Amino acid sequence: MPFVNIKIPEAALSRKQKEEIVHRATDMLVDYFTEAARPHTMVLIEEVKDGGYARADEVFVIPDAYRAVDA
Known part of the structure; x- marks a missing residue:
């Protein structure tokens, strides 16, 4: 069974x-x-x-401008 696991920042994409x-x-x-x-x-x-989540000691937080809006 093919399996794909994608990790994204919370609220970055709409449904x-x-x-x-x-x-x-x-x-x-x-x-x-x-x-x-x-x-x-x-x-x-x-x-x-x-x-x-982080990279090289930089912890990431998604900016409000990039948050998805579910419509």
Whole structure:
């Protein structure tokens, strides 16, 4: 079973954007593994809380201007 795990900052994407990522990631894997993989493909989008991720001692917090607005 193909499995994709995507980690994003909390509230960075809208529900619609996450759904699009799921569909596009699934389509990409189907391109590699054939249509038979579609019903078995798992895409997990994990939202990481602000301050819960860092690089080289820099803790990241998403600016309000980049937060998604679910419509």
